[in-house]
């Protein structure tokens with residue numbers, strides 16, 4: 001099934017890039033529409049009630065939440081016509097989704113508490129830092145029990161879990177390093193740099209990274225203008 005998909009958000013967002021990476025890897029045609037967060041426009045809130053990105057527009061309506069979108073794309077664009085980003089076996093498929101949920105919920109969402117200070121020039125309280133350090137340290141240990149890195153995060157095949165891991169693990173590492181003074185992923189024994197480099201060699205990862213760089217430079221130029 002070929003559906004015209006519009007991906008809405010912006011390319012500095014890791015969750016936007018997770019969905020974009022999936023679209024590119026599956027070879028699904030799509031267009032991009034820049035939508036910023038914290039919108040109060042009714043038309044945006046109708047698509048993404050919390051104003052978060054990404055969301056997509058489909059012929060049937062909008063969808064938000066990156067993993068819901070990824071699962072929709074997988075269901076509407078199945079193998080053999082499109083590359084499968086999840087095993088056919090239900091248990092193995094659930095194991096891949098388990099890993100995605102772990103990355104999104106137990107690593108990225110916890111590290112996100114540190115982003116205001118790590119990336120946006122703000123401050124986070126000592127209490128928040130302490131809580132993030134404690135949770136991340138424990139959750140990274142848990143992640144290591146699930147992740148395979150053999151060589152892909154879920155095992156010997158490229159899956160949607162790589163799309164989640166590749167966009168978010170570097171942020172977890174950078175935010176902890178910048179705010180807590182220690183890259184907790186590396187300290188926990190996760191060689192995320194080698195993994196990010198390996199996945200980053202894929203042409204579609206390079207496209208995602210190049211588009212992100214353009215946006216980063218555009219925003220830096222705007223800031224420099226004051």
Ligand SMILES: N[C@@H](CCC(=O)N[C@@H](CS)C(=O)NCC(=O)O)C(=O)O
Pocket residue numbers: 012013014015016037038050051052053054064065066067104
């Ligand atoms: N669970 C959501 C998270 C999306 C998310 O947090 N997006 C960020 C940008 S990377 C955002 O919109 N932040 C603005 C906000 O939280 O209000 C998903 O998987 O799509």
